[in-house]
Every structure is written in structure tokens, then in C-alpha cells.
Amino acid sequence: AADNGHTGAMNRMALMYLFGRGVDKDVNKALKLLETAAARGSESSRLFLGVIYLEGEFVKQDADLAKSHFTKVKHLKKAQQYLNNWDAEVKKYPATK
Numbered sequence: 001a002a003d004n005g006h007t008g009a010m011n012r013m014a015l016m017y018l019f020g021r022g023v024d025k026d027v028n029k030a031l032k033l034l035e036t037a038a039a040r041g042s043e044s045s046r047l048f049l050g051v052i053y054l055e056g057e058f059v060k061q062d063a064d065l066a067k068s069h070f071t072k073v074k075h076l077k078k079a080q081q082y083l084n085n086w087d088a089e090v091k092k093y094p095a096t097k
Contacts, residue, residue, distance in 0.1 A: 007042035018058060027058045046073045050082065054093055061095045
């Protein structure tokens with residue numbers, strides 16, 4: 001389903017690659033799937049990308065990119081929470097990479 005462009009399946013596959021669940025861990029494949037799904041309108045993918053870039057656990061932290069993803073789905077409650085508490089959220093995740 002992910003190969004056929006189903007964004008929900010792309011999200012699930014991306015998380016499998018991100019955490020190495022049932023597949024070899026591959027952050028680049030995970031990001032590519034999430035970015036493709038986001039470009040196709042997946043709000044969940046935007047939210048995941050925002051969290052990934054904010055936390056900087058799997059990629060180099062990029063607060064500006066994280067905020068951009070959250071802003072594109074600011075109508076979602078979780079994205080709005082991040083945006084409303086932006087300064088505190090950024091302080092939680094000091095750049096480590």
C-alpha cells in the first residue's frame with residue numbers, strides 16, 4: 001500500500017524504518033516516506049516531521065523546519081500545543097547533533 005501511495009501506509013512504514021521494527025533501521029527511508037506523504041497531504045506526516053526535527057533524535061535538530069511543519073498543520077491540537085509553547089519546547093531539546 002505504501003508503494004502505491006497510500007499515505008497512512010507510508011506513515012506506518014516510515015515509523016517502522018525509523019525505529020527498526022520488522023525492517024532494518026533506515027532514517028533516510030523513513031524521512032523520504034514521511035516527506036512524500038506530507039507532500040501528498042498527510043497531516044500526520046507533517047506532525048511526525050515536526051517532532052522529528054524538533055527533538056533531533058534521528059536527525060540534526062532543525063527548529064525552523066520543525067516549526068514550519070507544525071505551522072502547516074496548526075489546526076491540529078497537538079501542533080497547536082507545540083506552537084503555543086514554542087520557546088519551552090525548543091528548550092526541552094537542546095541541539096546535540
